[in-house]
Amino acid sequence: QVQLFESGGGLVQAGGSLRLSCAASGRTFSIYSMGWFRQAPGKGRDFVSTINWSGSSTRYADSVKGRFTISRDNAKNTVYLQMNGQKPEDTAVYYCAASRKAYGSGLYLREDFGSWGQGTQVTVSS
Numbered sequence: 001q002v003q004l005f006e007s008g009g010g011l012v013q014a015g016g017s018l019r020l021s022c023a024a025s026g027r028t029f030s031i032y033s034m035g036w037f038r039q040a041p042g043k044g045r046d047f048v049s050t051i052n053w054s055g056s057s058t059r060y061a062d063s064v065k066g067r068f069t070i071s072r073d074n075a076k077n078t079v080y081l082q083m084n085g086q087k088p089e090d091t092a093v094y095y096c097a098a099s100r101k102a103y104g105s106g107l108y109l110r111e112d113f114g115s116w117g118q119g120t121q122v123t124v125s126s
Helices: none
Strands: 004-007 010-013 018-024 033-039 045-051 058-060 068-073 078-083 092-099 120-125
Touching: 004 092, 018 033, 018 092, 018 120, 033 068, 033 078, 045 068, 045 078, 045 092, 058 068
Parallel strands: 010 120
Antiparallel strands: 004 018, 018 078, 033 045, 033 092, 045 058, 068 078, 092 120
């Protein structure tokens, strides 16, 4: 099991940018597919973006496509989420997640991810 620690959340104005980081413990980080999900107040935890073990394949929710970029650095055991052009509807707690499942055409289901971080708050003001 891998442990995950998110950072980089905060308050940003609409149109601004933030970069989230997720540091993973353990020596097997590179075998995991990684993902970002978010949960707005009173709503479920929704898929944002995922990336395969090498970083060669990614998938995005339609709501963030073209604005957010997921990447990873296996040497640093870290996955990133660069968020540009932020909107008030991006306000949520953002969670990092890890999966041992084959990435295939792109993992996006919450139940495919077995390890989760504690979450980091992102607030976008209008």
